[in-house]
Amino acid sequence: QVQLVESGGGSVQAGGSLTLSCTASEFRSPLNCVTWFRQSLGKERRAIATATTHSDDTWYADSMKGRFTISTDNNKKTVYLRMNGLKPEDSGTYYCATYELRRHPCSEGIANPHFFLDWGQGTQVTVSS
DSSP states (O other): OOOEEEEOOEEEETTOOEEEEEEESOOSSSSEEEEEEEEOTTSOOEEEEEEESSSSOEEEOGGGTTTEEEEEEGGGTEEEEEEOSOOGGGOEEEEEEEEETTTSOGGGTTTOGGGOOEEOOOEEEEEEO
């Protein structure tokens, strides 16, 4: 069973940076898509960026380009999200989720959150002004 654990959240001043980690106990297959999502209070969950466990390909939601960087350490089964220039509106719970590449192309994950079978419990980020 896939278990995803997010960590690295916390409180930070506006303009600061955080790096979130998503570590998997295992993946369902060698080829997987992993996406970071954010859910802010009173708002819908939004995808941020996708990486794979088998290539250097990455994809970003248009509104998230520039300040967020996704990366992977496949040896550690970990996907990172580096966040720079944080703003109060970046506050929320950050989740990672994954699905197998054989089900859908990784490039389509950002627009299709229903693709994702396995989710972490989230890590909270609070950005104060």
